[in-house]
Amino acid sequence: MSVRKVHAGSGIDRNVMLEQLRAKADRSEAVDLVVVGGGITGAGVALDAALRGFDVVLVERGDFASGTSSKSSKLVHGGLRYLQQGDVALVREALRERSILQRIAQGRVEVLPFLLPIFTKDGLFPRRIARALGSALWAYDTAGGWRIGRLHRRLRKSGVAKMAPLLNSDRIAGGYLYYDARADDARLTLDVAATAVREGALAVNYCSLTGVTVNSGAVNTVELDVDGSHISLQTRCVVNAAGVWAERVDDLVNGELAEPLPALTVRPARGVHVTIPWELVQTQVAMVLPVPGDKRSVFLIPDKPQLDGTFDVAYIGTTDTDHSGTLDDPACTSDDVEYLLRSVNAAMESSITQDHVIGVWSGLRPLVTSDDDTEGRTADVSRRHRVDMSSSGYVRVVGGKLTTYRSMAEDTLNHVERILGKRKPCSTRKTLLADRNPQLLDSIRSNASSSNLPLHSTLTETDVVYAVRHEAAIHLVDVLTRRSRLHLLHRDLAMECAEPVSFIMQRELGWSESTRQQELQSYTDLCHSEIDAMREGIQ
Known part of the structure; x- marks a missing residue:
């Protein structure tokens, strides 16, 4: 599929955005839709809407990507573990979207080799585990992993040691190498938002939604606070893309609608990452390491490559636990750090402590739950997204993952078109994303x-x-x-x-x-x- 060539644009000039937003409000000019939430999902919705010819405004109460969209594992991947959960459709979707992102975000989605080491058990080679891993990786390649241009391969013990020399040599039996990709999540979000602006959208950060006026049971006006001033903007539709804060937006909108949306339960799952100096692990590739005493694994990913072939840092993540505290800036606790370091120390000839940690980040995944998902591990809850639509002018999208943001946005706009009428077909899969000019x-x-x-x-x-x-x-x-x-x-x-x-x-x-x-x-x-x-x- 060819990629639509477009000019670089001038990014997002916040002063210009505010000037145009106030001008629309002063003219009592109704926009087609206001998207609430400036993470990757909201930015994706704004871009798709602008490309389809809608007059769209994206508002974010904090900075763009200041929530979950800057605090992920930075991976653009299919999710190998979702195969183990039987969600083949999600893996296929994610791997297809990974391939699309490689085309439209050229140079910003980097192929990343992953090492899956196989550890001996009581000094014996675990043939059953090795066969299971091999079968899973063939399934991954078949589901779409091949799109990256490389297939997984089996490694001998010597091959594993060459890539990760500090792995515990007494316990290594061999391994597998497979391929995924990564991207700077905050940068990707900003590029998507800038592309939306290039295509005619308005995008304003530090702009809070404080209320929604409903007229005759339908959305009519949004009330915004920005830089200490109040703006009333007429709109025909509101899209809630607020992630873990989606229920707060519901509270402002849903109750007065003639056709309210069904109640939503978002289960926030905390994902913590820590950064350490690379010299403590010295791995040339990303690794998937088992967590002792838990049926999970974590990633160990080298970052900031140097000219001599080494790296500056490596980061470890992620945890996957229920979060019951504040949704704003969730903390990374000592228990979180110990959980991550224990996985690395168990697999490697190292003794990494909290004193070695030089950076942390903690984000909340907005997991959409049913009555059956309120108990048990958050790691077992589906990463699929959900879109709900009210003909009263309100659409809500929740869930999903960084890799699938584009298809989530396409699904959301297909629902918006049922309210506003069809304009143009979706073209985000062939539109090159803006980069810095x-x-x-x-x-x-x-x-x-x-x-x-x-x-x-x-x-x-x-x-x-x-x-x-x-x-x-x-x-x-x-x-x-x-x-x-x-x-x-x-x-x-x-x-x-x-x-x-x-x-x-x-x-x-x-x-x-x-x-x-x-x-x-x-x-x-x-x-x-x-x-x-x-x-x-x-x-």
Whole structure:
């Protein structure tokens, strides 16, 4: 399938977005739909809507991708374990979507080899387990794994040792190598939102939905708060793509509709990741490692490749547990860290402790549950998505995974069209996603001054300026956590960069000195809260 060629665009200029949003409201101009939630799902819905010719506004109460969409395992994959659960259809869908993403996000979806080591049991080769793994991987390839251009293969013990020299050599019997992919989840979300803007959508971060006016039983107006001001915007439809916060949006909309949606139960499942120095594990490929005493496995993934063939860091994840605390910024506790480190230490000739952890992130998966799914492990709950539609002008999409965002959005827009009428067929599978504009980057780089950023940091003044001007970054944490991944991968280095970055943002955004200091304090507080929670087990 050919990919539709399009110009690079100029990203998301937040001032322009706000100006156009206020102009629509002042003209009492009804838009076709307002999408609530600026994660990967909401951004995908906005893009599909814009491409189909709808007048669409995307609003996000925090930063784009500030929820689950920046806190995943960064994998674009079919989900090998879903085969074990018998959900072959989900695996096929995900592997098809992985292939589409490789085409439309060229250069941003990286093929990632995975090692599945086979461990001896009581010194014996586990032939039954080896056969089961081989059969599962053939099924994975057949379901669509082949689309990546490589098939799995069996490895001898020596082959495993070459790829992961610190694996416990006394316990290794062999292994398998298979292939999936990864992407920067926050960057992907931002690129999808920027593509939606390029195609005519409005996308505004730090814009909260505070109410919905219903007229004659149908959606009529949304009430928005942005930068301390109130905006009333008329709309024909509202799409709830708020993820784990979907029930909160329901509370604002559903009760007054002539045709309310059925009640929804979202079961938040916490997924925690930790970053460690790569030298502690020295694996050349990603690995799938069993969790001792649990019927789960975790990923160990090297990141930030160096010129000499080594890596800077590696991250371990993920946990999969019920979450009962606040939905905003769920903590990574000492128990979470120990769970992840125990898996690596059991498989490798290493002794990694909490003191070695240099970064953490914790996100909540919005699992859609039935009455049968309220008990038992969250790991066993389906990752399928669900779309509900009311002819009163309200559509809700929940669940799914990063890899399948595009097909989720297509499904959602097919429901929206039943309310608004059909415009154009879906074209997201052949539309190239926007990337950072090289001409704009060159222009910024040519005018860059000395910023005092650490030389050993990959973050540059050009990156920060571009993030503010063309990626709607307005807070220090936006740059350090989502426009770059510095905070996730190396918190101490991010803290070292915080002050020079704050001076660049002060210049670009016109901050007062008081505001700059507040931004620094807010970021410092975030770092200290992560450290305290990890060490003390505070939720």
